[in-house]
Amino acid sequence: MTETLKAAPVSxxxxxxxxxxxxxxxxxxxxxxxxxxxFDIMPGEVLGVVGESGAGKSMTGTxxxxxxxxxxxxxxxxxxxKGERIxxxxxxxMRRIRGKRIGMVFQDPLTSLNPLYTVGxxxxxxxxxxxxxxxxQARERAxxxxxxxxxxxPAGRIDSYPHQFSGGMRQRVxxxxxxxxxxxxxxxxxxxxxxDVSVQAQIIKVLKRLCAQRGVAVMLITHDMGVIAEAxxxxxxxxxxxxxxxxxxxxxxxxxxEPYTIKLIEAIPSIKSQNPRYVAAVAKGEVAIGGKTxxxxxxxxxxxxxxxxxxxxFARVLxxxxxxxxxxxxxxSFSIQRGxxxxxxxxxxxxxxxxxxxxxxxxEPTSGSIKLEGADIWRDKEATARRRQKIQMIFQDPYASxxxxxxxxxxxxxxxxxxxISKNATEIGDRVADLLERVRLDPAAMRKYxxxxxxxxxxxxxxxxxxxxxxxxxxxxxxxxxxDVSVQAQVLELMSRLxxxxxxxxxxxxxxxxxxxQMADAxxxxxxxxxxxxxEVEQIFSDPRADYTRMLLDAVPDIxxxx
Amino acid sequence: xxxITPSAPKGRIGKIIDSDVFYSYRTSPVAIIASIIAxxxxxxxxxxxxxxxxxxxxxxxxxxxxxxTPPMSExxxxxxxxxxxxxxxxxxxSAILYGSRVSLMVGLSAIMFAMVLGVxxxxxxxxxxxxxxxxxxxxxxxQLSFPSILIALLIFGVARGIIPPSQQESMAIxxxxxxxxxxxxxxxxxxxxxTTMVEKQKDYVSAARILGVKPIFILIRHILPNVVGPxxxxxxxxxxxxxxxxxxxxxxxxxxxPTQPSLGTLIRIGQQFLFSGEWxxxxxxAVTLILLALSVNLLGDWLRDALxxxxx
Numbered sequence: 118m119t120e121t122l123k124a125a126p127v128s129x130x131x132x133x134x135x136x137x138x139x140x141x142x143x144x145x146x147x148x149x150x151x152x153x154x155x156f157d158i159m160p161g162e163v164l165g166v167v168g169e170s171g172a173g174k175s176m177t178g179t180x181x182x183x184x185x186x187x188x189x190x191x192x193x194x195x196x197x198x199k200g201e202r203i204x205x206x207x208x209x210x211m212r213r214i215r216g217k218r219i220g221m222v223f224q225d226p227l228t229s230l231n232p233l234y235t236v237g238x239x240x241x242x243x244x245x246x247x248x249x250x251x252x253x254q255a256r257e258r259a260x261x262x263x264x265x266x267x268x269x270x271p272a273g274r275i276d277s278y279p280h281q282f283s284g285g286m287r288q289r290v291x292x293x294x295x296x297x298x299x300x301x302x303x304x305x306x307x308x309x310x311x312x313d314v315s316v317q318a319q320i321i322k323v324l325k326r327l328c329a330q331r332g333v334a335v336m337l338i339t340h341d342m343g344v345i346a347e348a349x350x351x352x353x354x355x356x357x358x359x360x361x362x363x364x365x366x367x368x369x370x371x372x373x374x375e376p377y378t379i380k381l382i383e384a385i386p387s388i389k390s391q392n393p394r395y396v397a398a399v400a401k402g403e404v405a406i407g408g409k410t411x412x413x414x415x416x417x418x419x420x421x422x423x424x425x426x427x428x429x430x431f432a433r434v435l436x437x438x439x440x441x442x443x444x445x446x447x448x449x450s451f452s453i454q455r456g457x458x459x460x461x462x463x464x465x466x467x468x469x470x471x472x473x474x475x476x477x478x479x480x481e482p483t484s485g486s487i488k489l490e491g492a493d494i495w496r497d498k499e500a501t502a503r504r505r506q507k508i509q510m511i512f513q514d515p516y517a518s519x520x521x522x523x524x525x526x527x528x529x530x531x532x533x534x535x536x537x538i539s540k541n542a543t544e545i546g547d548r549v550a551d552l553l554e555r556v557r558l559d560p561a562a563m564r565k566y567x568x569x570x571x572x573x574x575x576x577x578x579x580x581x582x583x584x585x586x587x588x589x590x591x592x593x594x595x596x597x598x599x600x601d602v603s604v605q606a607q608v609l610e611l612m613s614r615l616x617x618x619x620x621x622x623x624x625x626x627x628x629x630x631x632x633x634x635q636m637a638d639a640x641x642x643x644x645x646x647x648x649x650x651x652x653e654v655e656q657i658f659s660d661p662r663a664d665y666t667r668m669l670l671d672a673v674p675d676i677x678x679x680x
Numbered sequence: 681x682x683x684i685t686p687s688a689p690k691g692r693i694g695k696i697i698d699s700d701v702f703y704s705y706r707t708s709p710v711a712i713i714a715s716i717i718a719x720x721x722x723x724x725x726x727x728x729x730x731x732x733x734x735x736x737x738x739x740x741x742x743x744x745x746x747x748x749t750p751p752m753s754e755x756x757x758x759x760x761x762x763x764x765x766x767x768x769x770x771x772x773x774s775a776i777l778y779g780s781r782v783s784l785m786v787g788l789s790a791i792m793f794a795m796v797l798g799v800x801x802x803x804x805x806x807x808x809x810x811x812x813x814x815x816x817x818x819x820x821x822x823q824l825s826f827p828s829i830l831i832a833l834l835i836f837g838v839a840r841g842i843i844p845p846s847q848q849e850s851m852a853i854x855x856x857x858x859x860x861x862x863x864x865x866x867x868x869x870x871x872x873x874x875t876t877m878v879e880k881q882k883d884y885v886s887a888a889r890i891l892g893v894k895p896i897f898i899l900i901r902h903i904l905p906n907v908v909g910p911x912x913x914x915x916x917x918x919x920x921x922x923x924x925x926x927x928x929x930x931x932x933x934x935x936x937x938p939t940q941p942s943l944g945t946l947i948r949i950g951q952q953f954l955f956s957g958e959w960x961x962x963x964x965x966a967v968t969l970i971l972l973a974l975s976v977n978l979l980g981d982w983l984r985d986a987l988x989x990x991x992x
Contacts, residue, residue: 505891508890512886512887513883518887522905535893536892
């Protein structure tokens with residue numbers, strides 16, 4: 118299945134990898150992370166490497182840079198950079214290649230920059246280490262690089278520290294840093310995964326433009342097929358340490374050959390496909406989905422939350438200049454119909470999680486009201502009890518939302534015990550087993566600990582826990598963003614089925630617009646704590662009114678955009 | 681990615697033998713040797729009345745004629761002394777067995793006391809935050825800025841003043857435990873507070889709060905099990921320190937009463953005879969103390985590495 122491009126006589130590949138293997142020697146035996154892969158990258162080419170977690174894609178990049186530590190072992194027939202062997206070099210020679218000939222861009226821009234030095238100092242240091250320039254020339258070059266990467270007012274910003282830049286700007290700085298020594302190859306490992314969609318699109322453009330201008334080859338490692346579609350020329354699909362398929366991006370996305378690739382591409386929700394329930398409703402001749410039911414289950418009116426981030430108690434009481442208030446959620450109103458899914462969309466810092474925490478009762482609102490079936494949930498003890506009974510939550514990170522020291526059975530039974538629904542051990546056991554079956558897990562799982570399960574299975578356990586107290590309304594805060602696409606599809610499918618089975622109402626919070634379009638009946642768009650748009654799903658996606666929504670929709674990288 | 685297929689271990693013992701901690705134990709010679717030494721010393725202390733050839737605290741069996749017998753030799757009365765005898769004709773070996781008993785008992789109790797106090801306060805400080813946290817942790821800071829032996833001395837002195845003289849003898853051991861324990865809680869509180877602050881941010885705590893689980897239950901049932909790892913490590917290393925602290929106090933003469941000598945008391949008695957050539961009276965108790973403290977300390981070190989793979 119591995120395809121090695123024949124080296125064209127005119128141009129030599131920038132990077133040529135032959136039969137690369139990365140093996141970790143562990144005490145339970147050898148673990149092969151990368152299993153004999155071969156590929157070439159031509160000058161000026163962007164090679165996308167895509168795969169799910171554990172596919173070995175990052176390991177490939179790390180191995181090429183010679184950064185695998187014990188107990189890992191790298192073996193390869195050859196790794197050559199412009200025809201020169203770089204595998205098996207000693208640490209000192211490798212260090213000279215890294216930075217100078219191979220630039221690196223990592224996922225988290227905050228950790229790839231030293232917080233104690235200004236951006237300029239870091240750029241100038243890198244430039245002078247690798248290029249014969251004096252301080253002044255290096256500074257000029259650094260300003261040029263920053264300007265190229267799209268940093269406004271680079272001459273003024275060069276003496277700022279990394280924390281004074283936003284996430285997107287910081288990643289631009291990291292890209293300038295990677296290109297500072299005029300490398301022949303840039304290895305970018307998930308360069309946009311930590312960024313918001315609107316910023317992500319800009320960063321991909323910058324990376325692509327800069328590399329094209331300089332003729333730099335790029336190895337773009339990502340789990341996001343949309344990013345590959347947008348940026349790469351050729352792509353490699355990896356699974357379990359092996360190359361499954363390789364070829365031009367358009368070919369693979371439109372005509373995938375291997376079953377694994379086909380499955381992977383089918384699992385990606387597209388922002389272009391209409392809401393299935395809406396389509397079904399239109400086919401039946403109904404105008405709106407579900408239709409307006411009598412009374413909404415949850416109504417949020419003029420909800421606001423102000424965080425006081427003043428540095429000291431003194432400043433809080435006295436007020437004045439040092440008082441720092443943040444309006445996380447500002448005058449937000451919406452209502453959710455029974456049995457429907459309300460999607461809340463927004464970028465990081467838009468206040469969507471703060472909203473969720475207020476509705477579920479973890480945070481008290483500064484002003485405004487949240488009504489559950491007409492009664493304010495913050496009013497009195499009785500209302501609180503009703504809220505606990507009827508509202509549940511599913512969290513983003515299935516690794517942090519399950520107590521690692523509890524058995525799965527205890528975790529799922531916690532709501533039953535805490536709310537006093539049942540005290541009978543056998544009855545609880547039966548219910549837990551039933552719930553596990555409903556989320557498609559073996560009831561024997563109740564005797565195991567969370568670490569024995571994969572991310573997707575853990576999220577199923579979290580769903581089972583949320584269901585165990587028989588709530589009517591479930592808040593799902595980014596339920597699939599920590600999961601691989603194929604697993605995401607399964608979890609979303611499970612959520613839809615459970616919704617029908619139990620007549621649940623969902624508040625689905627996500628930054629992934631495609632997921633929202635597929636799942637939600639109505640959608641609210643949050644921006645900096647303000648609700649900029651609120652309406653039915655197809656109206657928002659096909660005919661957005663607010664500029665912000667339009668911008669957000671345009672920014673989403675989509676595999677359908679590939680020619 | 682080829683999956684590593686672990687040969688599924690059967691049963692509880694199989695699981696323990698297969699666990700990473702046990703593997704790290706098996707492959708660490710230091711841990712094995714330290715645990716063997718510690719086990720021998722603990723067993724010796726535990727079964728002192730059955731192992732000891734003499735009862736060193738029964739005045740009727742003591743014979744001044746046996747005084748200052750060198751190690752591995754017989755006295756005038758025909759009694760054999762492995763580690764020699766002291767000025768009163770007491771068998772040093774037997775005294776060490778009984779002495780480690782007192783040392784271990786005081787050390788263990790003190791560290792348990794420190795652990796319960798420190799973990800509780802750490803949990804509360806970490807979970808409540810704000811003013812509670814500030815008050816508890818500032819007290820800990822103040823205390824940590826003094827050498828803990830000084831604190832123990834201070835507490836011991838104050839207790840002496842409060843307790844009526846008639847009960848001082850019988851209360852001495854409890855005062856000692858209290859003094860050492862109270863001087864040691866801050867370490868636990870600091871570590872537990874840090875871990876608690878991390879854990880309380882995690883979503884499993886949020887999930888419990890949504891259900892209205894009371895903070896005390898969240899602390900005990902959810903957070904506590906997740907902080908025991910580091911606590912065990914500090915407790916083990918702390919045990920060595922507590923044993924030394926007890927020995928120090930006893931050496932200074934403020935520890936256990938002379939009728940119930942610990943290793944520290946034996947060392948204090950022995951050092952009077954060091955320069956007159958009767959070295960064994962000091963030497964053997966001192967070596968025992970070193971072996972005990974060192975082996976427990978090494979075990980603690982190993983445990984820390986085994987429970988935290990990142991430090992390896």
